[in-house]
Amino acid sequence: MKKEESIRTGKPKVKPTALTHVRGVRCGNKPGSYEKEPGHQPDGRSNARRSTGINAEARNPILPEMPNLSPA
Amino acid sequence: MEKIKVGQGDLVQMNWDPISRIIGNLGVYTKIDFKNGQVGECKVTSSLFRGYSVFMKGKDPRDANFITSRICGICGDNHATCSVYAQNMAYGIKPPPLADWMVNLGEAAEFMFDHTLFQDNLVFVDFCEQMVKETNPSLLAKAEQTAAPHAELHGFRTIADIMRAFNPFEGSVYKEALQIGRLTREMCCLMEGRHVHPSTLYAGGVGTVATPQLFTDYQVRLLNLLDFVKKAVPLNDDLFDFFYEALPGYEEVGRRRIQLACWGSFQNPRVVDYRYANMNDWGRSMFVTPGVIVDGKALTNNLVDINLGMRILLGSSFYDDWNAEETLVTHDPLGNPVDQRHPWNQTTLPHPQKRNFDGGNYSWVMSPRWFDPQSGEMLPLETGGGPLARLWSTALAGLVDTPYVKATGSSVRIQLPRSANLPETEFEWKVPQWCNTIERDRARMYFVAYAAAMALYFIDQAMNEIRAGNTRTFTDFAVPEEGLGVGFHEAVRGCLSHHLVIRDGKIANYHPYPPTCWNSSSTDSDGVPGPMEEAVTNTPIFEENGQDGFKGIDIMRTVRSFDPCLPCGVHMYLGGGKVLKESHVPMMGMVGRAKRP
Numbered sequence: 006m007k008k009e010e011s012i013r014t015g016k017p018k019v020k021p022t023a024l025t026h027v028r029g030v031r032c033g034n035k036p037g038s039y040e041k042e043p044g045h046q047p048d049g050r051s052n053a054r055r056s057t058g059i060n061a062e063a064r065n066p067i068l069p070e071m072p073n074l075s076p077a
Numbered sequence: 078m079e080k081i082k083v084g085q086g087d088l089v090q091m092n093w094d095p096i097s098r099i100i101g102n103l104g105v106y107t108k109i110d111f112k113n114g115q116v117g118e119c120k121v122t123s124s125l126f127r128g129y130s131v132f133m134k135g136k137d138p139r140d141a142n143f144i145t146s147r148i149c150g151i152c153g154d155n156h157a158t159c160s161v162y163a164q165n166m167a168y169g170i171k172p173p174p175l176a177d178w179m180v181n182l183g184e185a186a187e188f189m190f191d192h193t194l195f196q197d198n199l200v201f202v203d204f205c206e207q208m209v210k211e212t213n214p215s216l217l218a219k220a221e222q223t224a225a226p227h228a229e230l231h232g233f234r235t236i237a238d239i240m241r242a243f244n245p246f247e248g249s250v251y252k253e254a255l256q257i258g259r260l261t262r263e264m265c266c267l268m269e270g271r272h273v274h275p276s277t278l279y280a281g282g283v284g285t286v287a288t289p290q291l292f293t294d295y296q297v298r299l300l301n302l303l304d305f306v307k308k309a310v311p312l313n314d315d316l317f318d319f320f321y322e323a324l325p326g327y328e329e330v331g332r333r334r335i336q337l338a339c340w341g342s343f344q345n346p347r348v349v350d351y352r353y354a355n356m357n358d359w360g361r362s363m364f365v366t367p368g369v370i371v372d373g374k375a376l377t378n379n380l381v382d383i384n385l386g387m388r389i390l391l392g393s394s395f396y397d398d399w400n401a402e403e404t405l406v407t408h409d410p411l412g413n414p415v416d417q418r419h420p421w422n423q424t425t426l427p428h429p430q431k432r433n434f435d436g437g438n439y440s441w442v443m444s445p446r447w448f449d450p451q452s453g454e455m456l457p458l459e460t461g462g463g464p465l466a467r468l469w470s471t472a473l474a475g476l477v478d479t480p481y482v483k484a485t486g487s488s489v490r491i492q493l494p495r496s497a498n499l500p501e502t503e504f505e506w507k508v509p510q511w512c513n514t515i516e517r518d519r520a521r522m523y524f525v526a527y528a529a530a531m532a533l534y535f536i537d538q539a540m541n542e543i544r545a546g547n548t549r550t551f552t553d554f555a556v557p558e559e560g561l562g563v564g565f566h567e568a569v570r571g572c573l574s575h576h577l578v579i580r581d582g583k584i585a586n587y588h589p590y591p592p593t594c595w596n597s598s599s600t601d602s603d604g605v606p607g608p609m610e611e612a613v614t615n616t617p618i619f620e621e622n623g624q625d626g627f628k629g630i631d632i633m634r635t636v637r638s639f640d641p642c643l644p645c646g647v648h649m650y651l652g653g654g655k656v657l658k659e660s661h662v663p664m665m666g667m668v669g670r671a672k673r674p
Contacts, residue, residue: 026137026139026140034139034279034280034281034553034554034555034556035553035555036553036554036555037553038553039549039551039552039553045549049173049546049547049548049549050546050547050548050549051546051548051549055286055548072543072544072545072546073546074288074289074543074546074548075288076288076290077286077288077290077291
């Protein structure tokens with residue numbers, strides 16, 4: 006294909022050999038990340054805040070003994 | 078046609094390169110003794126260099142599962158899972174139990190998907206009416222007259238009816254398997270985000286949000302599948318038993334000494350902690366038991382022994398030796414010495430060269446062997462296409478005991494509950510007499526039933542976690558400056574290992590050893606042929622076509638019984654400069670066939 010016929014593209018900003026994880030970018034695996042996730046409790050359970058940020062408390066089960074199974 | 082005289086028989090060179098209906102880089106070079114009706118010699122070659130072990134160096138170890146998933150276009154999630162296991166060990170972490178149950182569910186779906194697709198859409202083309210008519214017309218005539226013993230279960234009156242159902246694009250089993258393929262891939266996607274390269278699978282757990290609906294979505298599909306499985310197992314048995322009956326001596330096709338490898342699958346979250354020191358314990362608690370089976374006996378079920386026994390020989394491959402290269406791991410975390418030929422210490426030094434079948438190098442596949450400390454032999458282990466080794470190892474170990482699957486010491490009992498149209502059904506896979514083409518193929522559909530039954534158990538366990546409110550599916554970790562990991566898993570077509578060494582927080586060495594490396598390995602420096610080579614050599618020829626119309630169906634059945642994968646075209650080389658080129662769409666040329674003399 007001649008040069009003038011090719012699709013115009015910008016200059017690549019990343020080399021194909023660049024790592025996915027770059028210093029300075031927050032890593033989801035970093036220790037302490039779990040505690041920062043809204044709705045995820047320290048004991049491994051979760052509540053409605055996991056699924057929504059809008060009035061989450063009102064969407065928890067009405068009785069404490071009921072399982073707290075929020076939607077995806 | 079070129080004739081090569083070796084000894085007393087006249088050997089005719091017959092080559093298939095590449096083989097169709099498998100991944101497109103495998104060539105089989107044979108010399109056939111038509112007078113005595115058997116294969117005299119066989120060399121198996123791969124003309125494709127991948128180089129994963131070369132370009133993984135220096136990368137962030139957290140990328141490993143996403144990159145190595147691309148090794149394969151059909152069982153990429155097996156690689157991702159295996160890589161995650163290796164990383165878990167290197168990072169010193171254990172995912173929450175629910176995450177391991179979900180990975181098991183995703184992998185069970187993959188086994189069901191891939192085995193069904195390969196068996197019904199690719200392998201059975203070799204056994205279909207159209208193919209048998211072209212290769213063994215008298216066998217087809219016999220099949221027309223033979224009633225199928227389990228006709229009341231699967232609905233096909235005669236064996237010929239079964240063969241007709243396998244006809245590509247037209248047969249009912251062929252078409253139904255495509256539907257099942259869709260269903261099972263959906264199941265895999267539910268757990269792992271995407272098929273075949275998972276997006277929600279990584280070290281420390283899974284990113285899939287665990288809700289009751291996720292598991293019921295999976296369960297609905299699984300129950301829909303059960304009717305198909307309950308019919309498929311007896312249907313497979315009827316066909317394979319017919320081949321033994323109608324063609325006496327067919328058990329010799331693809332037969333070799335029993336030397337099987339299974340690295341175990343389906344972690345048990347109650348036991349596994351991904352620590353090397355405890356690897357024997359959690360390995361033996363896997364829901365597919367790892368093991369090395371030689372001459373029908375289990376040499377070991379210990380993953381540490383399995384790991385330390387691995388040796389990568391150069392064989393007849395296009396690589397330079399790495400003896401003079403750096404030894405990265407002198408001892409494992411338990412203090413056992415690690416060989417220079419072990420994957421942890423391997424340095425891949427590709428050296429492209431001309432293919433030479435006469436005592437030279439001819440393949441890009443090295444020769445992985447397992448060192449048996451008792452006999453001192455370097456064993457050319459095979460996977461039996463995957464299911465044969467898995468079922469054999471699990472059966473002999475007798476460790477798996479769940480409500481749906483039980484290993485008895487000589488068999489595996491699989492219990493499937495009532496489904497839409499069929500009642501509760503029990504199958505029993507018994508340890509066979511031989512390791513041959515038919516038994517490799519027969520085990521495949523039994524393992525679909527096995528995976529389905531295990532998936533039922535995994536759903537129960539996952540739902541128990543959910544009901545207890547344990548919805549956590551991932552755990553945090555930091556990448557260590559130095560680390561060592563190994564993942565043992567089963568790819569669909571057999572044993573899979575990923576060996577990982579981390580230095581300065583980056584990958585210093587990474588070696589995936591997938592099943593086809595073992596199966597299609599080249600003849601090693603001791604002259605021991607690779608498993609596929611050995612299985613094809615001495616295979617009797619039952620095909621009724623003479624030398625000129627020869628299709629090599631018995632050889633093709635043997636090669637495909639090892640489950641290499643995916644389609645392309647066929648170029649058949651007949652020697653003496655005479656080349657038969659046959660290009661066609663994947664399935665045996667039902668449509669769009671073009672022949673050139």
